[in-house]
Amino acid sequence: MNKDKKLDILVITVHPDDAELGCGGTIAKQVAMGRKVGLVDLTRGELGTRGTPEIRKTEADAAADILGLSVRENLGMRDGFFQNDEPHQLKVIYALRKYQPEIVIANALHDRHPDHGRAGELVNDAVFLAGLRKIETVEDGINQAPHRPRLVLQLIQDEYIKPDIVVDVSDHWERKIEAIKAYRSQFFSDSYHATEPETYISKPDFLEYIEARSREYGKYIGARHAEGFTCRRLLGVDDVFVLK
Numbered sequence: 001m002n003k004d005k006k007l008d009i010l011v012i013t014v015h016p017d018d019a020e021l022g023c024g025g026t027i028a029k030q031v032a033m034g035r036k037v038g039l040v041d042l043t044r045g046e047l048g049t050r051g052t053p054e055i056r057k058t059e060a061d062a063a064a065d066i067l068g069l070s071v072r073e074n075l076g077m078r079d080g081f082f083q084n085d086e087p088h089q090l091k092v093i094y095a096l097r098k099y100q101p102e103i104v105i106a107n108a109l110h111d112r113h114p115d116h117g118r119a120g121e122l123v124n125d126a127v128f129l130a131g132l133r134k135i136e137t138v139e140d141g142i143n144q145a146p147h148r149p150r151l152v153l154q155l156i157q158d159e160y161i162k163p164d165i166v167v168d169v170s171d172h173w174e175r176k177i178e179a180i181k182a183y184r185s186q187f188f189s190d191s192y193h194a195t196e197p198e199t200y201i202s203k204p205d206f207l208e209y210i211e212a213r214s215r216e217y218g219k220y221i222g223a224r225h226a227e228g229f230t231c232r233r234l235l236g237v238d239d240v241f242v243l244k
Contacts, residue, residue: 007070008035010101012092013155014119015045015079016060017183021210022155023105024067024176025169026227031068032172038071039064040095042119043079050196051185063182066175071099080115084122092126094137097144104149109230112158120154124232127152153229156213163228164235166217168244170224173214180207 009030013019019027019039027037041060044053051059057074064072075091082088096104106123107116129135131148138144156163169176184192188204200206211225218226221244237243 005071005099006036007038007099007101009037009103009105010096010099010149011037011039011105012042012095012119012123013039013105013107014042014077014082014115015048016041016056016074017045017063017180017186018107018116018157019105019155020063020067020176020179020183022108022157023227023229024063024179025172025214025225026105026167026229027067027069028172028175028179029167029169036070037068038099038101039069039073040092041072041074042077042082042092042122043115044074044076045079047079048186049199050194050202051183055185056183059183059185063179066179066182082115082118082122084118084125088122089126089129090135090137092123093130093135094139094144096126096130096149097137097147098139100147101149103151103153105153105155105229108154108157108159108161109232110159110161116157124152151231153231156228156230160213161228161230163217164231166221166226166228168218168221168223168225169214169227170218173225177207180210 011019030037045056046053104127107120109120110117127149131146133146136143188202214225217228218224
């Protein structure tokens with residue numbers, strides 16, 4: 001593969017803005033540490049009550065610049081109706097082999113929005129399948145090499161889920177909020193004038209809920225703000241003294 005494409009972390013989430021809400025602070029922190037982070041949106045979020053796919057693309061690009069992403073692309077799956085089946089798995093496998101990340105972050109495995117859980121399962125299955133050499137995918141006329149990331153984490157979204165790990169993002173909280181606010185069509189913004197209906201997430205107090213969650217997770221590790229993640233397998237550390 002082209003070594004310039006290789007990423008340390010690939011976030012694969014279903015709607016533009018899922019990643020910013022769930023792990024924007026972690027992305028910003030890892031980028032600040034010199035790691036290459038990319039983001040793949042599965043859909044254009046075209047079923048959203050507010051905005052259009054074109055508006056959301058512009059907003060997603062702005063958020064990517066704020067977070068310092070190395071790459072952001074959209075797989076163009078059908079919002080609301082994609083499935084965890086072979087054609088969709090192959091699209092995710094292609095992206096995984098293209099960027100060969102060490103770590104993948106995906107949607108929550110169950111949540112208020114049914115797309116979130118389905119996307120989490122899709123990515124989880126594709127990560128395993130991407131390591132099987134007898135599944136063939138082609139990039140620029142050349143067979144892609146199999147690749148299986150060493151760790152898959154799921155972010156936590158609307159529903160409360162007890163995290164397996166929490167990450168201190170206190171020093172990067174403002175950048176996370178700035179990236180979220182780039183989605184002016186989705187979240188409350190004085191500069192977005194639309195005749196579209198107000199939604200659960202466009203109300204002014206929605207970001208207060210996001211902050212309250214980060215404060216709660218942060219409390220347990222003595223941090224102002226933290227983001228939580230789950231993992232389907234047992235996690236380990238080399239040194240217990242790195243734990244908070």
